[in-house]
Amino acid sequence: MAVSNWNLDKSHSGINFSVRHMMITNVRGSFNEFSAEVSADPTDFTSANVTVTIDAASIDTKDEGRDGHLKSPDFFNVEQHPNFVFKSTGIKSKGGEDYELTGDLTIAGVTKSVVLNTEISGPAKDPWGNEKIGVIANGSINRSEFGVTWNAALETGGFLVSDTVKLHIELSFAKA
Template structure:
């Protein structure tokens, strides 16, 4: 059977991250430029042979220009030297119903670590323009310090400014290519 290729539909997809600030509120950020490519053995998306996600670090947007500049600096992503976040999925396993686990390797800066994310398959439809689309909700957590994002500060009261845990959330719509 021929491999089916899928690419992300950027106008119907979003990739965000959430981090605790001062341990009392959550700040949400987005990667405005990203790409997802997937290959499947069947049109039902019950298996995925390859999933590659890339995000442009320079497209980070937290709705605060000063914070975005800091995130792109050497304190965090060091965008000048490492301008891309990359995840290569290598195992897509069904865990029940429309729920899956996607296992792969995440690279931030020059550090690659194994990561598993939860995937909820939303289904496949043909849009009004005849394109076959598949929808997914992806969620997971990483420890930012494992990827060299170690900057932090402490308040006068002893609270940390930025939590180590980063929550990942993506709504991804893929378009069938063949």
């Protein structure tokens, strides 16, 4: 097959994260506004080009006060850096549907290379004849490497917010 463009099916997609809070529990959240551009040959995903753009202000942790703090200069500074951007730099097959997706991630104006363990399913035709692929990507980043360093020491030792942020991304695409 030839390289095709794939359109994001946002109603079947999500970008989620979790981060350890107070060293005892996890805060979970998502980003409600994002887009993705994919160019790929569905018979050889290792040649795919992927760009994901996330509206940083669309963060949702189910706590308006916390979301406001995350949007502030203490964390993402969304007024100066409204978007996070991921651009793929390489995809390696690990066999079957398993891949290692490497790319440059930009958060708050800082770009670092990240690696995501990725599953790519499909292509498959839906009941209306549309060709679809599904992508699940998991990994973690160190937020301080992106200059997102705000924290508070706890009386019992440790810090309020972990440096490690776990990512869980599920995206669905339809062939253009």
